[in-house]
Amino acid sequence: MGAVEDQTTALRRAMAEVKRQGAPAPAAAPRGRQRVIAIGSGKGGVGKTNLSANLALALHLAGEKTCILDGDLGLSNVNIVLGELPKWNLFHVLKGEKKLEEIVFRTQWGPDLVAGASGFQELANLDDATRARFVESLGILRAYDNLVIDTGAGIGANVTAFLQAARQVLIVTTPEPTAVTDAYGLIKSLAAAGRTENINLVINRIPSVAEGRKVAERIRAIARQFLRLEVELLGMVHEDEAVVKAVYQRKPFLAMDPKCRASAGVRAIAERLRGKSAEDAGDEGALGAFLRRLFG
Numbered sequence: 001m002g003a004v005e006d007q008t009t010a011l012r013r014a015m016a017e018v019k020r021q022g023a024p025a026p027a028a029a030p031r032g033r034q035r036v037i038a039i040g041s042g043k044g045g046v047g048k049t050n051l052s053a054n055l056a057l058a059l060h061l062a063g064e065k066t067c068i069l070d071g072d073l074g075l076s077n078v079n080i081v082l083g084e085l086p087k088w089n090l091f092h093v094l095k096g097e098k099k100l101e102e103i104v105f106r107t108q109w110g111p112d113l114v115a116g117a118s119g120f121q122e123l124a125n126l127d128d129a130t131r132a133r134f135v136e137s138l139g140i141l142r143a144y145d146n147l148v149i150d151t152g153a154g155i156g157a158n159v160t161a162f163l164q165a166a167r168q169v170l171i172v173t174t175p176e177p178t179a180v181t182d183a184y185g186l187i188k189s190l191a192a193a194g195r196t197e198n199i200n201l202v203i204n205r206i207p208s209v210a211e212g213r214k215v216a217e218r219i220r221a222i223a224r225q226f227l228r229l230e231v232e233l234l235g236m237v238h239e240d241e242a243v244v245k246a247v248y249q250r251k252p253f254l255a256m257d258p259k260c261r262a263s264a265g266v267r268a269i270a271e272r273l274r275g276k277s278a279e280d281a282g283d284e285g286a287l288g289a290f291l292r293r294l295f296g
C-alpha cells in the first residue's frame with residue numbers, strides 16, 4: 001500500500017509542479033499525428049515486451065518517429081529483446097544525474113528507447129528543483145509520432161497509471177484460459193477506474209485465426225454484458241517459432257524475419273493503429289494529453 005500512496009503523492013506533486021511552471025511549449029509535430037500506446041496484460045509472459053518492441057519497429061518502418069518507453073518497472077527487458085544495453089535509465093533522471101534527452105537511447109533498429117527504472121516511485125522523494133526539471137524534460141517526448149509503452153503485468157498502481165494515461169491501451173492475452181481471465185480482470189479494473197474507450201485487444205500466440213477470433217469474441221461479449229464496454233479486437237499474432245528464435249538472437253522478429261507470420265500480424269496491428277490517429281488526437285496532441293493525464 002505504501003508504494004501505491006507514494007505513487008499517488010508523486011503524481012499529485014508533479015501535477016502541481018506542471019501547473020506552477022506552466023505546461024511545456026507545444027511540439028512542432030503536426031496536430032493529430034501523435035499516438036500514445038500503452039501495452040498491458042493481466043497475466044505475465046503473454047508477449048507484451050515482444051509486441052512493444054516489434055510494434056515500435058513496424059511504426060518506425062512505416063516512416064514514423066517512434067519511442068519505446070520501458071515502463072515495466074519490475075522486469076524491464078525491452079533492452080534484452082532489442083539486444084541493446086542503454087547505460088542510463090529513468091532512475092538517473094530522477095536522481096538528477098542526467099537529463100531525459102541524455103538518456104534517450106538510439107537503438108540500432110530505428111526506434112528510440114527510454115529505459116525504465118524501478119525507482120520510479122522515488123518521484124515522491126525528489127527535491128523540488130529535480131522534480132521540476134524532470135517534469136519539464138518530459139516535453140521532449142512530444143517530438144515523436146508514437147510513444148509505445150511496455151508495462152508490467154497486472155493491475156498494480158504503476159501499471160494502471162500508465163495504462164490510464166495513454167490514449168490507446170492494448171491488452172495482450174494468449175488463448176490460455178488463465179491469461180484470458182486475467183485480461184478480463186485488467187479490463188474490469190480499467191473500467192472501474194473510469195476508462196470507457198480505446199481498449200484494444202491483441203490475441204497473441206494464436207494457433208489459428210478462427211481460434212483467435214473465438215477468444216476475442218468471448219472477452220468482447222463479457223465486457224459488453226458486465227461492463228457495458230466495447231472492446232476492439234485490434235489484431236492477432238500467430239504462435240511462431242521465429243519469435244522464440246529472435247528472442248534468443250536478441251533481435252526484434254520483425255528485423256530477423258520480416259516475412260514470418262508474427263511479423264505480418266504486428267504489421268497489421270501497426271496499420272490499424274495508424275488508421276486511428278487522426279480521429280483520436282486532440283488539440284494538444286496525444287502525447288500532450290498523455291503527459292497531462294499522467295501528471296494531472
Ligand SMILES: Nc1ncnc2c1ncn2[C@@H]1O[C@H](COP(=O)(O)OP(=O)(O)O)[C@@H](O)[C@H]1O
Pocket residue numbers: 041043044045046047048049050051204205206237238239240241243244247262
Ligand atoms: N507469437 C509468439 N509465438 C511464439 N512464442 C511467443 C510469441 N509471443 C511471445 N512468445 C514467447 O513468450 C515469451 C515471453 O514474451 P514477452 O514478450 O517477454 O512477454 P511479457 O512481456 O508479456 O512478459 C517470449 O520470450 C517468447 O518465448
Ligand SMILES: [Mg+2]
Pocket residue numbers: 048049050072075077151
Ligand atoms: Mg515484459
